[in-house]
Amino acid sequence: MSNPKPPWYLKPMNRFVRAIQRLGIPAGPSQILTVPGRKSGKLRSTPMTPFSHDGGLYTVAGYPGADWAANARAAGAGTLTRGRKSRRVRIVELDPAQARPVLRSFATEVPVGVGFAKRSGLVREGTPDEFEALAGELAVFRFDPQD
Template sequence: MSQPTPPRYLKPMNRLVKGLHKLGIPTGAAMVLTVPGRKTGRLRSTPMTPFTYRGDLYTVAGYPGADWAANARAAGIGTLSRGRRSWRVKIVELDAEEARPVLRAFPAQVPVGVGFAKRSGLVHDGTPDEFEALAGQLTVFRFDPVN
């Protein structure tokens, strides 16, 4: 299988979602994560669809090597926003073993992510087994609240 790449519509769609959130208009389950860029330090915002699993909030990078994931990893802390609400979070990366059950839960929790993964060439059917097999390839983060 070739290296998965983000679909061409992703950047324009991300700009639209960020713009709506700035106006205070939430877009479904999507949230915006803002972290400083690892090279420039400038704030970078990325829409994503976090989900709750066993009481904690997680997100999965849509494809290996995503820039936002490298920025989040380097920052270790960021701001999640939904509409005009925002809160600080500690960003904790899971290792492959910790990520397996979270990835297995992902298809049921984030159906839009399944379609994205299919279009990107990461999975064929979008089953829990396929997503679990991506442990160690896809970045999985847990967001812990910062007091």
């Protein structure tokens, strides 16, 4: 894998998704994860596409070294928002062995994420095998309900 970088359109697209979510309009399957920044403490909101796997709710970082993933890792908890509904979640990062089956599932459950990974050069075909091979390179998180 070459050094994948986020595509040029990611920041403008994220701003758009956050804006329509603030209006209370759900944007497809995406949700907004809000966590404090690891350095500033200022709240940071990032669109993502959580998906179900074996009864849990998971998300995968779109590329290695994503800032939001480092913030989520440091925070350990945050808020997931879809439209006007928000819920507090505990954020649990998976180790590579735990991440493998989740990454395989991501390849079939999150077509928008597969397309993103192809365009950023992370995978070629977007197969479950390709995604499973990224265990340990891509951050994978589980969102647990938090009271």
